[in-house]
Amino acid sequence: MSSLADTHKSEMRELITSLRSIQLAGKSAITLEKTEPDYVLDIDAQTSSLSSNPLVAATSSNFTIRLFSKETLMSAGVISGHTDVISGVRFCQQDKNLLFSSSQDSVRCWDLRAPTKAVQTFQGFEGVSSITSFDLSCDGRVLCAGSEVNKDGMDRRHGDLLGCYSECHQDDITQVEFHPTQADSLLSGSTDGLVCVYDISQSSEEEALLSTLNSCSSVQKTGWCGSDKQNVYCVTHIDTFHVWNAFEGDNLIKLTDIKERTKCGCDMLSTLVLGP
DSSP, rough: OOOHHHHHHHHHHHHHHHHTTOOOOOOOOOSSSSOOOOOOEEEEEEOOOOOSSEEEEEEETTTTTEEEEEETEEEEEEEEEEOSOOEEEEEEESOEEHHHHOOOSOOEEEEETSSSSEEEEESSSOOOEEEEEEOTTTTSEEEEEEESSSSEEEEEOOOOOOEEESSSOOOOOEEEEOSSSSSOOOOOOOTTTTEEEEEETTTHHHHHHHEEEEEEEEEEEEEESSSSSSSEEEEETTSSSSEETTTTEEEEEEEEHHHHSSSSHHHHHHHHHHHH
8 A cells, every 4th residue: 555655656756747837828808808709701811921910801890900920819909980781801912011901882992000080982883882892903903893793993092983893794793803914814703693804904894804704603702713713613502512714714613513513612612723
């Protein structure tokens, strides 16, 4: 019995010694207060090349934008100002201090050094319905916003309205997205089932429209894909998936049911869209 007790004491001393050698690697603040069940609607992140401490911005259902450290996900601030649902958020990739967000009636630009009030507000034509999406050109020069009825292009630096494409779609626009490297190439998707590709350097809507691609169902998400980003993908609200050549209009891939075909639709979709 004495030998067993001595062994137990020895093991306890070793355990205590090990516990004392543990050091706290990091810490973060938490709250025990009950929080509201807010949810994220959109998210964007700064590139590491733009900032040594890149941020992530997430829009919340309580009409605020929450900022987090990209590396640690610790809170870095909250932006308040919108009074309705925030439909999108984008960092300016040319200026680490600028963040853009869209709500029902406008797109706003925030200076992260003093984000208490928007430094610019972009609005469309009189009578334009709710803004549903927006994007910035890769050179940061032009901002495009899609609405429930049309699309507006605005000069980002001066806030001047450059024009409106109103004939290409016949229903709500769910997505607008600029090409990642070609500043004048833009695409849009709509609940009318169409994905349109534009050259916004052209003077008229008819000349600007390069391709009209038909998914035959309401477009949920669309974007540029492929190794050279010359293709366009589309995911519909009924889980069909399409890939076309953006400028020739050739149908490259068509899946009638992502979930059924892959049994793990998200993994396959990520591979197809992101490419090598």
